[in-house]
Amino acid sequence: MTSDDDDAAAPAPGWVPDVLGPGYEQRTLPLPADDAGPAVATLVRRLPVAEDPDLGLDVLYVHGWSDYFFQTELADFWGSQGARFFALDLRRYGRSLRPGQIPGFVTDLTTYDADVAAARAAMAEDVPPDRPRRLVLMGHSTGGLTLSLWAARHPGEATALVLNSPWLELQTREVGRAVLEPMVQADARLNPAHRLPVVDRGFYTRVVSDAYGGEWHYDLTWRPEHGFRVTSGWLAAVLTGQARLARGLDVRVPALVLLSTRSALLPRWDPSMSRADVALDVEGVARRAADVGRHVTIVRIEDALHDVVLSPAPVRRTAYEAMAQWLAGTVTLGHAAVATARAPHPHGSAPARPRLPDVPERHGRR
Template sequence: MSEPSSSPTAARPQSTSADGWRPDLLGPGFEQLTLPLGTDEEGDVVATLVRYTPGFRWRLRRGAASGADVLYVHGWSDYFFNPEQARFWAEAGARFHALDLRKYGRSLRPGQTAGFVTDLAAYDADLEAALEAMGHGRGEASARPLILVGHSTGGLTLSLWASRNRGRASALVLNSPWLEFQLSQAGRQALAPVIGWGARVNPLGPMPNVDLGFYTRAVSTRFGGEWDYSPEWRPERGFTTHPAWLTAVLAGHAAVAAGIDVGSPALTLLSARSTLLPRWDEAMRTSDSVLVVDEIAERATRLGPDIAVSRIDGALHDVFLSREPARTAAYAAITRWLRGYAPGR
């Protein structure tokens, strides 16, 4: 699907409102807000909140998420570029926001190590800044239910955050959350000490790139996919990975494997099948070529007592970037789930 250009080099309107919001690169209806997070050894650190502000007629919609606020968080080597998802939530009656985490997408600054953290809890600051801007800050009493939506690593990050902040979110929708390592729990447990040693000796040492670009080939219009996005913010073979970052992710996987409670009902969307091969296969256009979905489905049951899993035939790793029939099925699954749960009604 070709959408408005989301290249970081595209011309950006400079007008800024009194409260800091300015037009976003996704075009009419989208605005962004820079959230300062202090500094680290690489300079100023920020997150960026994007909101969708449709016309007045959209605000009168009474759908399955009426009266709710939605916060979406992207995955690894990624950022928010999907206007269709924003329009779905607006049509469902929600106010939609998306967060580009520190050192990703709109928040990535020159000289920074893309996506690098040593603890996924570091993103608590990003999330708190976004929630405060949305009216859901710590200690604030909002009459609007909060729905958290996370993809891949973002799904893992939000699940861990929700388990530490039970009661603040009314629902979680997880889009192929990265809840377990691709080599399974046994592989993770065997690898973790080696990666942990590397994290101590050389935390920023580059690791071998195992991304062969197959997922990009299934998604990007440059290779026969349907989506246009910035190759600078979402590289063909992903960002360089580092031992300290992978150690943080493995720690998150271990926490989920031991069992957590996200404190609210959660829906996990997954492809019906995985295609993990060392060579390109056309089946990768209609399956998850990143995660072992059967293992993720099992891990999703460790997130709490009220968990649903929906398997979408023909879905990619990012279910919302799949071909139109799978996207439609995914959005329909969310609608059915919300109508049965209806947070805040």
């Protein structure tokens, strides 16, 4: 026999407590099998859901390569904006990785359409059918590329894109892509599961993980020190996606791109890596970002890391302020406040200050 309090605290059907602890639940999403066999995705949600019903805003976050969702402060930020927050561990990543599977292995980024569709179906279950919802897609690194391509293939489905250091261009830019792609594609056709040599020297883990002096605590099984080994099939899929983007996607919803002001793509450790993107060529990405769509805002943040919201506290505070201001001036203004925008107050009242979560100087969930 359970009390009313126990019933209120119990997860809804299909949802179970998440590894992040109180305030988070996860749900396993069965998926159709792909070329690599059976797979599932995992949807994580932040609780309690304290949304602004006038906004009707849902955020779906997708991680990058060798990654999974653990950025609880990011979820708190979106909660402070009145949004419902969900994060998706894609097939063969993080919570979705099963024994015997090759981590992250797919041969086409469109495969993730099924993951996103399953997530959106689960997100919609608790919403009355007469209540409209607006979707903000947020992707980091490869997740940013994946969601940009998804938005282009599904016009009208998303309200906005937020891209956190998206991998929109190869580190060697167009010339390197032109040289590398034919070789990778040939290898992928012969043996898509071929694992390529490790190129991650662990510098990014060194600046982020609290196991190596960084600030953030996460599972090194799901996000290993040197990353998972890349397969030729997966790399071919990324190169195909980048080539498609280079021809122009024409995404017609507002997009915000957050990037560091500099890269540190060095063969040996250097202290400058703790204040730069050690994974991407941010100049190349910034130039390519304009090809995402018609309404792209690029914000370059001094001393930001590859995952901007894992940067030191003063840096990520700047990032959250930029996100809140952009949200207020595009997504929120374009919907809930449109009447106010069309009929300004006669005395020129200033808009409300964007809401922001507290950003501690040190942060991590153990």
